[in-house]
Amino acid sequence: MAYSVTKLDDYSPAALDAAVRDLLSAVTQEAGAVIGENDSKLFRDRWMARKNGILTQINDLWLKAAPGPAKREVGARVNQLKTEVERAVDAAQQRISNSASKSRFDSERLDITLPGIRRPLGAEHPVLRTMNEIVQVFRAMGYSVAEGPEIETDYLNFEALNFPPNHPARDTQDTIFVAGQERKPQRDRLLLRTHTSPVQIRAMMATPPPIRVVVPGKVHRADTADATHSPIFHQVEGLAVDSNITFSDLKGTLDHAMKAFFGSNVKTRFFPSFFPFTEPSADVSVTCFKCGGKGCRLCKMSGWIELLGCGMVDPNVFQFVKSNGYDSRKISGFAFGMGVERIAMLKYGIDDIQLFYQGDVRFLEQFA
Ligand SMILES: [Zn+2]
Numbered sequence: 472m473a474y475s476v477t478k479l480d481d482y483s484p485a486a487l488d489a490a491v492r493d494l495l496s497a498v499t500q501e502a503g504a505v506i507g508e509n510d511s512k513l514f515r516d517r518w519m520a521r522k523n524g525i526l527t528q529i530n531d532l533w534l535k536a537a538p539g540p541a542k543r544e545v546g547a548r549v550n551q552l553k554t555e556v557e558r559a560v561d562a563a564q565q566r567i568s569n570s571a572s573k574s575r576f577d578s579e580r581l582d583i584t585l586p587g588i589r590r591p592l593g594a595e596h597p598v599l600r601t602m603n604e605i606v607q608v609f610r611a612m613g614y615s616v617a618e619g620p621e622i623e624t625d626y627l628n629f630e631a632l633n634f635p636p637n638h639p640a641r642d643t644q645d646t647i648f649v650a651g652q653e654r655k656p657q658r659d660r661l662l663l664r665t666h667t668s669p670v671q672i673r674a675m676m677a678t679p680p681p682i683r684v685v686v687p688g689k690v691h692r693a694d695t696a697d698a699t700h701s702p703i704f705h706q707v708e709g710l711a712v713d714s715n716i717t718f719s720d721l722k723g724t725l726d727h728a729m730k731a732f733f734g735s736n737v738k739t740r741f742f743p744s745f746f747p748f749t750e751p752s753a754d755v756s757v758t759c760f761k762c763g764g765k766g767c768r769l770c771k772m773s774g775w776i777e778l779l780g781c782g783m784v785d786p787n788v789f790q791f792v793k794s795n796g797y798d799s800r801k802i803s804g805f806a807f808g809m810g811v812e813r814i815a816m817l818k819y820g821i822d823d824i825q826l827f828y829q830g831d832v833r834f835l836e837q838f839a
Contacts, residue, residue: 474501476528482541491548494529498559505563508571515560526553594839598705598827601815602687605707608731609685612724614709617684619670621691622649626658627669631791632748640665647693647702663691668748671710671806672791679796680804681713687811698823705811712784712797712804718751721781721805725755729778733760733818740775749782749806760817769817776817781807 474497479490498518505514518525529549537545595603606616629641636657640646649661670686678684686708694700711724726739737757744754756777759770766772784806786799796802812824819838821827826834 474498474525476525476532478532478536479545482537482545484544487544487548490533491552494525494552495555498525498556502559502563505567508567511564511567514563518556518560526556592839594835596827596835597815597819597821597838598811600838601818602705602707602811605728605732605809605811605814606685606687608728609707609709611731612683612727614683614685614711617670617674617686618688619664619667619673619686621664621689622661623664623669624658625660625662627672628662628664628666630658631672631788632668633785633787634747638747645692645694647691664688665692666690666808667706667708668806668808671708672788674710675712675792675797676795680802681711682804683709683711683713685709696825698825701812701824701828703828704824706808707811708806708808710784710804710806712802714802716783716803716805718783718805721783721807724805725779725781725807729755729757733757736763738764741781744780744782746780746782748785748788750785752780752782755779755781755807761820769820778814778817779807779809781805 474494476494479486501514501517505511516524521527529552534542534545534549610616625641628646629638630636634640646665647663649663652660667686667688667690670688671684674682674684674686686706688706689703690706691703694702696702711720722739722741729737729739737760739758740756741753742756744752746752754777756775758764759767759774759776761767761769762774764774766774770776782805784804789797789799789802793799812827815821815827816824
């Protein structure tokens, strides 16, 4: 039965002590039954609420109702009870909040002996890896590296590279032009570069001869994506200009580069070709690095794989940078270019160029 305050009939010290004992035993017992935040609040209200808490009741029913001579004895005991009850209420509350924080601590406890979460290490993308490897071959031969913007002017992408004004490569089927430039003169119109060659012009505009520069980068064409075409791909081009540079230097350089890249058994072969910016021009094939030249599916049984284009820089191109010392009567040079994806596909035996761009980890982790 819950404790309730009753009026006192007997104000003798012995009777007062007995009433105090009953009350203290009740508060102790109730304090022990408090097991949660809610209990603790109810317990505090029951005993200490200003309006009708038990302490208020004993103040009214015991002290105020006491006859004059007994007030002193009653007052002393009521004060003592207040202190005891407050202590019991505080202690109960403390116990509850300790156990709440302990259980939170237990639930949030870190087990430092558990193994951690292992983050997989990233790896170079096969296209960038191939591009860096090609660049490295030329760096080792003393070439410096140049890069340029992907948005270029028609002038740098075509005109300064000796493309005549109505060359079909400008056709929007091949070249992606920035929209809304019809009022501009053609040479000022902006486009997504279709090759890294404009960087060769930029390099010659910035540096007088001699120059040896290799140009890696991303290029864009309005091609439909399929197993061998992508509207975005990567190239590495190179340019060497000096006095007395001959086609033999070009052959020797590319032969060395292909051996450095594919292995010393590889042979190179040059076929006549055409590019607007080189004269004469050549396509370069290497002996198939799968069958060694015997003939297999990769090389379509020919024993050779066509890998890059090259040639002697057309004197017309030097005209555009003549003011920076490129006088075609005194200097000559060669240029070459290759598609990075094509080389990576051949090197790693990949039959679909789209695999490079799909971001499928199952494909990419093979190169990690
Ligand atoms: Zn082969």
